[in-house]
Amino acid sequence: MNPSQKIEVGVLGGTGMVGQHFIRFLRNHPWFEVTWVGASDRSAGKKYSEATAWRLDGMMPERIANLTVQDCKPSNHAPRLMFSATDASVATEIERAFAEAGHIVVSNSKNHRMEPDVPLLVPEINADHLKLIPLQQRKRGWKGQIATNPNCSTVVLTMALAPLKQFGIAKVIVTTMQAISGAGYPGVASMDINGNVIPYISGEEEKMQQETQKILGQFQGDHIEPLPAKVSAHCNRVAVTDGHTITVSIELMRKPSEPELIDAINQYRAVPQQRNLPSAPSQPVIYLTDPARPQPRRDVERENGMAVFVGRLRGCPVLDYKFIALGHNTVRGAAGAAVLNAELMYSEGLLD
Numbered sequence: 001m002n003p004s005q006k007i008e009v010g011v012l013g014g015t016g017m018v019g020q021h022f023i024r025f026l027r028n029h030p031w032f033e034v035t036w037v038g039a040s041d042r043s044a045g046k047k048y049s050e051a052t053a054w055r056l057d058g059m060m061p062e063r064i065a066n067l068t069v070q071d072c073k074p075s076n077h078a079p080r081l082m083f084s085a086t087d088a089s090v091a092t093e094i095e096r097a098f099a100e101a102g103h104i105v106v107s108n109s110k111n112h113r114m115e116p117d118v119p120l121l122v123p124e125i126n127a128d129h130l131k132l133i134p135l136q137q138r139k140r141g142w143k144g145q146i147a148t149n150p151n152c153s154t155v156v157l158t159m160a161l162a163p164l165k166q167f168g169i170a171k172v173i174v175t176t177m178q179a180i181s182g183a184g185y186p187g188v189a190s191m192d193i194n195g196n197v198i199p200y201i202s203g204e205e206e207k208m209q210q211e212t213q214k215i216l217g218q219f220q221g222d223h224i225e226p227l228p229a230k231v232s233a234h235c236n237r238v239a240v241t242d243g244h245t246i247t248v249s250i251e252l253m254r255k256p257s258e259p260e261l262i263d264a265i266n267q268y269r270a271v272p273q274q275r276n277l278p279s280a281p282s283q284p285v286i287y288l289t290d291p292a293r294p295q296p297r298r299d300v301e302r303e304n305g306m307a308v309f310v311g312r313l314r315g316c317p318v319l320d321y322k323f324i325a326l327g328h329n330t331v332r333g334a335a336g337a338a339v340l341n342a343e344l345m346y347s348e349g350l351l352d
């Protein structure tokens with residue numbers, strides 16, 4: 001399945017926080033090679049190293065440092081496959097322009113996620129939602145396409161719920177403890193977040209509720225039928241650097257035992273594992289038996305940041321069960337998610 005030579009890719013918004021995560025995540029990728037970076041006209045024309053204040057651990061990759069930043073406009077020089085991490089205020093037009101011009105846009109922005117003909121992908125859960133792409137192209141008259149990945153807290157919830165879907169998900173109540181890196185750079189002011197919890201993240205609760213239903217929904221020929229479960233989210237920002245932790249209470253239609261649920265979590269494998277996609281964790285959802293785990297500081301970097309960790313499964317006196325889950329918000333919730341989406345698309349022949 002490996003491509004005979006590396007596939008050139010571009011990063012729209014490559015100078016920003018998520019853009020830098022793309023650059024870092026792709027630096028040794030076996031299939032993809034970043035050859036093009038786009039940003040605003042403040043950066044276009046400069047070398048990547050001059051336009052970018054590198055905020056991540058480790059050094060800026062030298063080959064990328066020497067690339068000249070381009071305008072985010074489709075041109076002959078832009079590769080066909082484009083990852084997008086552009087500012088949400090401009091992502092709609094930029095991504096559409098690239099898709100219209102024949103590019104495959106794999107976006108991390110929220111802008112197109114809930115459009116009915118745009119796949120909102122978690123490859124372990126809904127690889128079949130890619131069947132929306134031909135419909136999207138017909139409807140919009142595009143040669144290219146747009147596929148998206150979820151919001152950084154939604155991906156943690158949906159990955160944790162995916163193994164439990166077989167028991168019939170009826171109701172979900174989720175409370176998040178979200179890392180400050182999810183707010184970009186410089187994020188939340190230190191005076192606001194140190195020793196504090198901020199019980200509001202604009203738009204986040206609605207995104208978690210709606211995106212979860214779409215991701216876990218069924219492809220029905222020409223649309224996605226949302227999962228008919230009630231989902232209620234409470235979203236909080238906490239003084240953690242990386243890693244969104246969520247606590248979840250769930251009501252199931254069937255009533256499995258606790259060991260059955262833990263077994264379902266640990267046995268869960270899907271298309272990315274079957275196809276051995278390069279960024280796929282070998283076990284996507286990992287149950288930790290230590291009652292004091294998962295913890296963001298101790299667990300978030302494991303499995304290259306691509307797995308979701310679940311723990312403390314126990315009975316819930318209000319719904320049926322409750323548990324905790326953790327995922328890496330800038331890896332599994334952003335750049336890593338989009339790269340895995342592109343790997344899935346390649347494995348489906350959509351990049352040919």
Ligand SMILES: NC(=O)c1ccc[n+]([C@@H]2O[C@H](COP(=O)([O-])OP(=O)(O)OC[C@H]3O[C@@H](n4cnc5c(N)ncnc54)[C@H](OP(=O)(O)O)[C@@H]3O)[C@@H](O)[C@H]2O)c1
Pocket residue numbers: 012013014015016017018019038039040041042043044051072085086087088089090091108109110151152181182183184185329330333334
């Ligand atoms: N931060 C996160 O953890 C996170 C997680 C999930 C999703 N997201 C989403 O990812 C996207 C990027 O977030 P971020 O935190 O990386 O933001 P950011 O650091 O502010 O970066 C924004 C990027 O967009 C570019 N840009 C701004 N205005 C532009 C314009 N008019 N034309 C073309 N490019 C323009 C910027 O280029 P310049 O450098 O030239 O200004 C920069 O490359 C957003 O849609 C956000 O909602 C972020």
